[in-house]
Amino acid sequence: MGRASPFRRRARRALGNPVLARNVLRATDTSLAHRREVVAERPDWEDLRERAAALRRHTLARLDRYLREFAENARARGVQVHAARDARAAARLVSELARRKGATRILKAKSMATEEIELNAALARRGFRPLETDLGEYIVQLAGERPSHLTAPALHRSAEEIRDLFLREGVIREGTALPRDRRALARRLSLSARETLRSRLLEADLGVTGANFLVAETGTVVLVENEGNIRFTTTTPPVVVAVAGIDKVIPRLADLGILLPLLTRSATGQRAAAGVSLLSGGPGERHVVLLDNGRTRMLADPEDREILACIRCGACLNTCPVYRSVGGHAYGWIYPGPIGALLAPLLRGRGEDWELPFASTLCGACAEICPVKIPLHEHLLRLRARAARAGRRGIGERIGFRAFRFLAGREDRFRLAARLARRMEGPLLRLGLLAAWTAAREAPRMARPAFHEMRGDHGPAAS
Ligand code: SF4
Incomplete structure (x- = not known):
């Protein structure tokens, strides 16, 4: 047999790691159980999904118009709006801004767009080391890893592994008495991280965030969180920049009434997130970087366009038998699971990315759970056919x-x-x-x- 492909090699490594398998299964099972409970409370769930799907498709079919509207309204509120054609341009915009402002203390909120453009590496090349303020992101930053899930970056790590990491990195002092019970330990670890982060949250020159949504009607950046770190990241520093894919635009503020309940219930099984920030302009200097990076190409194809309806809730990862077996790092990019197996070939498009649509059982569980009703398994099949036509199969x-x-x-x-x-x-x-x-x-x-x-x-x- 020929040499195993990169995905197979990574998947095999993951499958040979029983601790990883246990961590991923435990975390995804918990997420699914919480989701089931809160979805059952909404008899209008299917109606919400239908409305969200229609809204996302409507928006994506008119994205140029809504993007223009967002940019005009944000500028009218004093926000500087930039367009970035690709990852490199977006990373350059942010690192140039950091250089111009002489920023030495940079706070970062959790953001898949900044992962996509590999912002931390770009900043590091210029001598900046941003501080990840989201607990999961902080953990993977300390571990020198990438996130392994869209909404739970450190889902692949057990509380015991994080304890060892914190001891090694000095977040917890050697000799500190720590609880043995896993829940109590997890609570203690998050308190230790909070103590370490808190003082640094209060002094910063630049804040970097992503965006859950961009509201065209008002030029508002919408950020959803549970830890309060986004409030610090967007209020402490005098300069704040949000990096967001152009697909994040929604027409009206009222659309949040449909999308937010779907997002929080699907992502973390919560009725509502602990905090939602609606940022329309200042105080201080505000920037938004609108990231294309292959999205316009996807928009041009009516079938690929449907995939951009994704609101990054991560539910399709939790339910996918492949993701649940191998975890996120096996996929080789920052978007894992069924949605990652579509986004990687379409946005990044490296040879190895075209193997990902084949890393699926096509059971359809992803499409069933998706709050915006993307028929993910059908798109996976379609991309398989595209890969075969292009001679990308072995x-x-x-x-x-x-x-x-x-x-x-x-x-x-x-x-x-x-x-x-x-x-x-x-x-x-x-x-x-x-x-x-x-x-x-x-x-x-x-x-x-x-x-x-x-x-x-x-x-x-x-x-
Ligand atoms: S494809 Fe659907 S289920 Fe998967 S992350 Fe996106 S919105 Fe969530």
């Missing part, structure tokens, strides 16, 4: 299909191949690709006798 698979076409193209060849295959099927199934395929699936046995043998040499039945 050489072994292509040879296999060509061989089948050759054998099935003529009856005498097909009969001979079927006879041989029946004799050899046991050993054949233990070979190369077939062995890999049957390792996790039961291969149907060949019929004895075959249908063409039962009907003898009479040829096809007359219709």
